[in-house]
Amino acid sequence: MTQLKKCTAIKSVLLLAVFFTATAVQAAGVGTVTHSSGPLLAKKANGTVRVLGMKSVVEAGDTLSTQSKGYAQIKFSDGSALILQPDTVLTIDKFSYDAAQPSSDNISYTLVQGGVRSNAGALGKRSKDSVQLVTPMASIGMQLSLIHISEPTRPERIS
Numbered sequence: 001m002t003q004l005k006k007c008t009a010i011k012s013v014l015l016l017a018v019f020f021t022a023t024a025v026q027a028a029g030v031g032t033v034t035h036s037s038g039p040l041l042a043k044k045a046n047g048t049v050r051v052l053g054m055k056s057v058v059e060a061g062d063t064l065s066t067q068s069k070g071y072a073q074i075k076f077s078d079g080s081a082l083i084l085q086p087d088t089v090l091t092i093d094k095f096s097y098d099a100a101q102p103s104s105d106n107i108s109y110t111l112v113q114g115g116v117r118s119n120a121g122a123l124g125k126r127s128k129d130s131v132q133l134v135t136p137m138a139s140i141g142m143q144l145s146l147i148h149i150s151e152p153t154r155p156e157r158i159s
Contacts, residue, residue: 029057030095031076038070038086063091066114080107080121080131088114093134097123105130112136 033040033056040052043063058064058074064084066072072084078097084090089112096106105127109116111134124131 030060030092030097031058031074031082032056033058033072034075034081035071035073037072039067040070040072040084041065041067058092060092060095063089063112065089076107076121078107078121078123080119080123082109083117085115085117088116090114090116102126107131108134110134 033052033054036052036054040056041049041064042052042056042058043049043065045061052058052064052072064072064074066084066086066088069086071086074082074084076082076095076097082090091110091112093108093110094106095108096104098104099122105123107123107130109118109132116133118133120131
């Protein structure tokens with residue numbers, strides 16, 4: 001093999017590796033930040049914290065936290081959306097959506113404090129019992145409706 005062909009082959013392999021790595025990282029995300037006003041933090045189960053901005057990817061297991069006077073909107077892969085109000089802490093416990101497999105549908109959020117608005121999206125329309133919002137007071141099945149929930153602010157915050 002000539003030097004030019006070796007170089008081209010190596011570049012092609014590296015390009016494919018970058019493409020597949022980016023695809024795998026993107027596939028892990030369940031939603032994207034579409035609007036943000038003020039700081040929005042995501043805390044992983046392992047304790048790492050990252051600052052989110054516009055077009056940041058949100059993953060299942062993330063605990064999202066808005067700060068005072070901060071709002072955020074997250075758009076999910078099924079078309080649903082969450083709007084987090086100021087001083088809100090919400091965990092995305094589970095998010096499983098595949099347009100081809102309704103039997104695997106499952107979304108579960110836990111509102112620790114603050115307020116959230118949500119619509120259920122495509123998953124809520126076809127699998128009405130598979131969307132749940134857990135609050136300290138009750139569990140709420142979110143179906144076809146737009147909901148607004150507020151939980152009294154507690155001193156717990158992500159820092």
